[in-house]
Amino acid sequence: MNDPLPTSLVTEPTGLAVKTRGLRKSFGTKTVLDGIDLNVPEGTIFALLGPNGAGKTTMVQILSTLLRLDAGEVSVAGLDLRREASAIRAVIGVTGQFSAVDNLLTGEENLILMADLHHLDRRAGRRRAAELLDRFDLVEAARQTVATYSGGMRRRLDLAMTLLGDPRLIFLDEPTTGLDPRSRRTMWQIARDLVAGGVTIFLTTQNLEEADQLADYIAVLDRGRIVADGTPNELKRRIPGGHVQLHFRNVQGLDTALTRLGEASRDGDALTLQVPNDGTPKSLKGLLDQLDQHAVDVERLTVHTPDLDDVFFALTGPQHRKEFAS
Amino acid sequence: MSALSYAIRDSVTMLRRDFRHSLRYPAMTIGGIGVPVVFLLLFVGVFGHTLRAGLGAAASGASYVDYLAPGILVMTAGAAAAATAINVCIDMNEGIVARFRTMAISRASVLTGQVVGSLIRTLVSAALVIAVAFAVGFRPTATAVQWVAAAGLFAMLTLALTWLAVAFGLVAKTPAGANSMSLIPEFLPFISSAFVPADTMPAGVRWFAENQPFTPIIETLRGLLMGTPIGNNALLAVAWCVGIAAVGYLWARMQYDRLPARVPRAVTA
Numbered sequence: 001m002n003d004p005l006p007t008s009l010v011t012e013p014t015g016l017a018v019k020t021r022g023l024r025k026s027f028g029t030k031t032v033l034d035g036i037d038l039n040v041p042e043g044t045i046f047a048l049l050g051p052n053g054a055g056k057t058t059m060v061q062i063l064s065t066l067l068r069l070d071a072g073e074v075s076v077a078g079l080d081l082r083r084e085a086s087a088i089r090a091v092i093g094v095t096g097q098f099s100a101v102d103n104l105l106t107g108e109e110n111l112i113l114m115a116d117l118h119h120l121d122r123r124a125g126r127r128r129a130a131e132l133l134d135r136f137d138l139v140e141a142a143r144q145t146v147a148t149y150s151g152g153m154r155r156r157l158d159l160a161m162t163l164l165g166d167p168r169l170i171f172l173d174e175p176t177t178g179l180d181p182r183s184r185r186t187m188w189q190i191a192r193d194l195v196a197g198g199v200t201i202f203l204t205t206q207n208l209e210e211a212d213q214l215a216d217y218i219a220v221l222d223r224g225r226i227v228a229d230g231t232p233n234e235l236k237r238r239i240p241g242g243h244v245q246l247h248f249r250n251v252q253g254l255d256t257a258l259t260r261l262g263e264a265s266r267d268g269d270a271l272t273l274q275v276p277n278d279g280t281p282k283s284l285k286g287l288l289d290q291l292d293q294h295a296v297d298v299e300r301l302t303v304h305t306p307d308l309d310d311v312f313f314a315l316t317g318p319q320h321r322k323e324f325a326s
Numbered sequence: 327m328s329a330l331s332y333a334i335r336d337s338v339t340m341l342r343r344d345f346r347h348s349l350r351y352p353a354m355t356i357g358g359i360g361v362p363v364v365f366l367l368l369f370v371g372v373f374g375h376t377l378r379a380g381l382g383a384a385a386s387g388a389s390y391v392d393y394l395a396p397g398i399l400v401m402t403a404g405a406a407a408a409a410t411a412i413n414v415c416i417d418m419n420e421g422i423v424a425r426f427r428t429m430a431i432s433r434a435s436v437l438t439g440q441v442v443g444s445l446i447r448t449l450v451s452a453a454l455v456i457a458v459a460f461a462v463g464f465r466p467t468a469t470a471v472q473w474v475a476a477a478g479l480f481a482m483l484t485l486a487l488t489w490l491a492v493a494f495g496l497v498a499k500t501p502a503g504a505n506s507m508s509l510i511p512e513f514l515p516f517i518s519s520a521f522v523p524a525d526t527m528p529a530g531v532r533w534f535a536e537n538q539p540f541t542p543i544i545e546t547l548r549g550l551l552m553g554t555p556i557g558n559n560a561l562l563a564v565a566w567c568v569g570i571a572a573v574g575y576l577w578a579r580m581q582y583d584r585l586p587a588r589v590p591r592a593v594t595a
Contacts, residue, residue: 089429096424102420104346119335
């Protein structure tokens with residue numbers, strides 16, 4: 001999942017489920033999206049990763065025809081966003097962080113409402129609703145009003161409603177925000193199954209593990225700009241930060257090690273030392289040999305390889321903010 | 327199917343959704359009947375005797391309820407409109423409406439469903455209010471044709487107030503805000519000929535009462551039900567209904583098309 005895209009997925013003639021060039025949007029004087037260029041190949045999971053307030057939901061709202069863009073060229077499912085919005089609506093589905101379900105209806109009624117709005121005949125609509133209730137493990141709750149559902153159930157119903165129209169492109173706006181770990185994993189599996197069935201998923205998330213788990217390609221959005229993009233592995237490679245953390249029993253041990261090793265950062269309170277190291281067996285052995293040679297008493301050590309957290313903080317952290325502001 | 331038949335089908339789907347809502351959450355519908363019934367009983371039972379004596383020859387019929395009932399009917403439409411404004415405001419803040427907007431469905435169908443649903447609920451409320459009025463002595467003299475004409479005018483008034491209420495519901499950010507905007511149509515009947523004739527009021531108030539929309543509507547309903555003179559009130563009543571309906575409809579459509587900027591989804595990033 002985390003490897004670069006197989007070329008077979010991107011060689012179709014139109015190929016792109018979403019394409020934006022110079023997309024801009026502001027609310028009053030506040031610029032929310034400041035020139036976004038994106039390519040989302042069909043049949044992939046694309047993750048737009050960013051902190052709160054980065055502009056992720058605005059992006060989804062524009063691409064799903066809910067908000068007008070101020071400037072730029074955008075095509076969704078090969079259709080022009082400005083001129084062909086209603087054709088776009090026929091092929092997309094949206095599941096947002098605010099559940100788009102009718103709280104006063106039952107789960108089954110919600111699905112049948114969708115079937116009616118997709119102009120399925122009565123019998124086909126009921127059959128489709130029953131299939132989805134079964135697939136999303138909502139059969140028992142089907143006759144209860146949605147107001148009684150748990151967060152995970154609502155999110156599953158929400159997605160089932162989105163799928164009733166067989167969309168080719170699904171926007172999942174922070175689909176697991178507020179869900180417990182188990183429900184989160186269920187959602188991830190559903191997303192993987194959908195993509196295996198040929199659907200394209202445009203995912204927004206602030207959960208790094210989620211992007212790492214699901215996405216074929218990630219773009220990091222911060223303050224309305226794409227500050228980095230690539231496959232999860234490419235992004236991790238771009239960020240330095242691999243190190244070994246050595247834990248000591250006392251300050252003497254810590255300081256002895258510091259004088260022997262030289263290049264290291266010392267934390268006297270935690271009694272730890274951070275030594276730059278790429279985490280390969282060879283360089284680890286080198287470090288251990290060095291410690292052994294000087295008879296430094298290390299309690300234990302942990303190896304830290306860069307993950308998307310490092311990427312995220314390196315690109316969207318406060319220092320970065322300052323550069324932006326100046 | 328043509329675009330029009332899809333639009334009708336979508337509106338019927340939305341109407342069905344609206345019906346389910348009123349069955350699951352009947353408090354608003356019942357509340358819409360409660361206000362006019364309380365006023366009816368209060369004015370007939372408490373103030374009725376004195377008011378009837380004060381009205382003298384200005385009122386037709388034997389008891390004050392005969393004078394009052396048409397005004398109470400108009401209040402029923404006003405109270406139902408307030409409930410509609412609140413319902414629409416609550417509904418527009420639900421994520422489901424944002425979903426509708428991302429679907430290839432008739433754009434007006436959400437509002438149409440709500441308007442038709444409100445219209446039906448209000449007509450049912452009005453029938454119940456009339457039944458209560460009968461129980462406390464209301465004895466209209468109307469023929470079948472006059473009843474039909476009165477029902478037609480009442481439906482026009484309801485349609486007009488409902489579109490206005492939908493616009494209120496779309497403009498207001500909170501249900502409480504929608505409710506306060508609806509106080510205008512809800513309480514405007516007090517300064518009309520609903521409770522006492524306009525010509526018994528002080529000059530300034532009288533001018534307002536005679537020229538505001540509810541007075542010609544009430545006078546027309548009263549004329550149809552009780553046989554009092556109607557004059558040019560019928561024409562004025564229809565004109566006001568058409569005018570309010572047009573303003574409400576256009577305002578509501580404009581607000582609905584601008585909606586996304588204020589759906590909760592838009593304020594978070």
